[in-house]
Structures are given as C-alpha cells and as structure tokens.
Amino acid sequence: MRIYVADLAAYNNGILHGKWINATDDVADMSREISDMLKASPCPNVMREDWICDDCGETKRRTLSDFGPNPVPECPECGDPMRLVERFRSAEEYAIHDHEGLGKLGEYAGLDEVARRATIAEAAEDARIPVSVLIEAMNDYADDDEDAEDFISDRYRGCFDSWRDMAQEFTEETHDMSEIPEWLQGHIDWDSVARDFQCAGDVVAYVDDYHHYFFWTH
CATH class of the missing domain: 3.10.20.480 (Antirestriction protein ArdA, domain 1)
Structure with missing residues (x-):
C-alpha cells in the first residue's frame, strides 16, 4: 500500500x-x-525554514509568510525558543x-x-473483503471510534452470490429446519424471503465483481 x-x-x-x-x-x-x-x-x-529546539531536540518546518512578521517559533514540546537551522526554497x-x-x-x-x-x-x-467495499461500508455504518477489525467482527455477515443465498443460509443457521417436513422445505420461496431481508434494512449488501458482501446495519 x-x-x-x-x-x-x-x-x-x-x-x-x-x-x-x-x-x-x-x-x-x-x-x-x-x-x-x-x-x-x-x-x-515559497521560502521555508527548519528550526530545532536545543533543549529537547524537537524540530519544526514552516513556510514563511509574505504578509507579516515571522517570529521565532516556540518548541511545541517544551515551549522554549527554537534555533534556526536552515532557510531554503521549496x-x-x-x-x-x-x-x-x-x-x-x-x-x-x-x-x-x-x-x-x-x-x-x-x-x-x-x-478477504475488497478494500473499496470495506471502506464504503465503514463510511456508512461504522461508529466514529470503531476500528476496521472490530467493525468486521461485529458487522460482517459474509460473501454470497446473491441475496437469496444469504437469506437461505442465515435462515438455516438460525432456525431448526428439521421441524419443517422435507417435502415442504422444497416449496420455500427463498427469493421472497430475500426480499423481506432487503426491505427490513437490518442487513445491507455491497456488490463487487458480482459478489455480494453483507454487513449488519446495527
């Protein structure tokens, strides 16, 4: 990078x-x-200057102003006046x-x-999330002080080929499908279930190269 x-x-x-x-x-x-x-x-x-603090070694580079005085800067660490090291064009x-x-x-x-x-x-x-996808998701839903690893841990649902695939896997993970007869399971309209997920707004998908990357919104 x-x-x-x-x-x-x-x-x-x-x-x-x-x-x-x-x-x-x-x-x-x-x-x-x-x-x-x-x-x-x-x-x-422009004209610039390099300054150093002889007491603590802190350095400072500044651009000189054409519209007023350029006083000796104070060290940002200890507050002492700094010493001019070099003036140069830049x-x-x-x-x-x-x-x-x-x-x-x-x-x-x-x-x-x-x-x-x-x-x-x-x-x-x-x-294994595209950088652009994670950046967009964090810009939309991350808290101000939330780092990327915590965001992924808390919000990332996974990568799927479609909303249908995500909805089916999530439903099968969170519900006891054995309670539904096998013959009836074959009649579940997973596309309709996926639309319900989309309308609810609890999860959002970002698409990259035909893959859907899902994140919880809260």
Missing part, C-alpha cells in the same frame, strides 16, 4: 517530480517525506496522483485519511 505524491508546482510546469511513499508509515513520517520531496522541487515557489503544494491498495482515493485526500485507508486495507485483506 503506497501513494505517489506529486509536486504541483513542477507538474504545472510540465515536469514530473514526486515520490512513492509507504502508506503504512505514520502520518508524521509521510509528512516529512513529502516535505523533503517538495524541498527538492525543480520549481520552488515547492508548496502536492497532490496524490497515484496509489496502490487503498481503494478509491481522491488526489487531495489528507494523510490522516491515507493512514486510515491503510489500516482498513490490512483488515480487508485478512478478511
């Missing part, structure tokens, strides 16, 4: 400059890699122009969303 981050200043000048970044890295690491890529831009359009903006293994991802998706997608993709692979 990775993203290709493109330097927009270079791109707009007809130059391809960017970097593939591992999407399973934490957000801070991805941000540093992007910042370093923009620092090496062939089309810099590009300012980037976009995600390609990605692998993360479902449908917009080019201006934030790094928090990239990290979230990577976590979901890992859980989806383990459960």
Whole structure:
C-alpha cells in the first residue's frame, strides 16, 4: 500500500517530480517525506525554514509568510525558543496522483485519511473483503471510534452470490429446519424471503465483481 505524491508546482510546469511513499508509515513520517520531496522541487515557489529546539531536540518546518512578521517559533514540546537551522526554497503544494491498495482515493485526500485507508486495507485483506467495499461500508455504518477489525467482527455477515443465498443460509443457521417436513422445505420461496431481508434494512449488501458482501446495519 503506497501513494505517489506529486509536486504541483513542477507538474504545472510540465515536469514530473514526486515520490512513492509507504502508506503504512505514520502520518508524521509521510509528512516529512513529502516535505523533503517538495524541498527538492525543480520549481520552488515559497521560502521555508527548519528550526530545532536545543533543549529537547524537537524540530519544526514552516513556510514563511509574505504578509507579516515571522517570529521565532516556540518548541511545541517544551515551549522554549527554537534555533534556526536552515532557510531554503521549496515547492508548496502536492497532490496524490497515484496509489496502490487503498481503494478509491481522491488526489487531495489528507494523510490522516491515507493512514486510515491503510489500516482498513490490512483488515480487508485478512478478511478477504475488497478494500473499496470495506471502506464504503465503514463510511456508512461504522461508529466514529470503531476500528476496521472490530467493525468486521461485529458487522460482517459474509460473501454470497446473491441475496437469496444469504437469506437461505442465515435462515438455516438460525432456525431448526428439521421441524419443517422435507417435502415442504422444497416449496420455500427463498427469493421472497430475500426480499423481506432487503426491505427490513437490518442487513445491507455491497456488490463487487458480482459478489455480494453483507454487513449488519446495527
């Protein structure tokens, strides 16, 4: 799972400059890699500075403003004034122009969303669910603090070829079919049972490559 981050200043000048970044890295690491890529831009359009705190070693990179003073920053960890390490030209903006293994991802998706997608993709692979399906289901029904593994454990019903197959298997699992005579079982209208499941709204299906992936809605 990775993203290709493109330097927009270079791109707009007809130059391809960017970097593939591992999407399973934490957000801070991805941000540093992007910042370093923009620092090496062939089309810099802003001035930036690197600062360091001599007391705790915390670092900070900032873009200088053309519309007011740029005071010495305070360390976000200990509050002490930081020391200027380097001032340099850099590009300012980037976009995600390609990605692998993360479902449908917009080019201006934030790094928090990239990290979230990577976590979901890992859980989806383990459960053999398409990444795009799990992302869509979680966007629709997951609680704000619910992670992918818990969501799958609590909500995922399974993969079936149709609503009929899901309805039949669920009914046979949850009811004692031996109480129904065999000759009568053959007359059960499973398509009608499946329509009842669809109308009830307790379970929803996401279709991918003709397979139906079912999730409980509550």
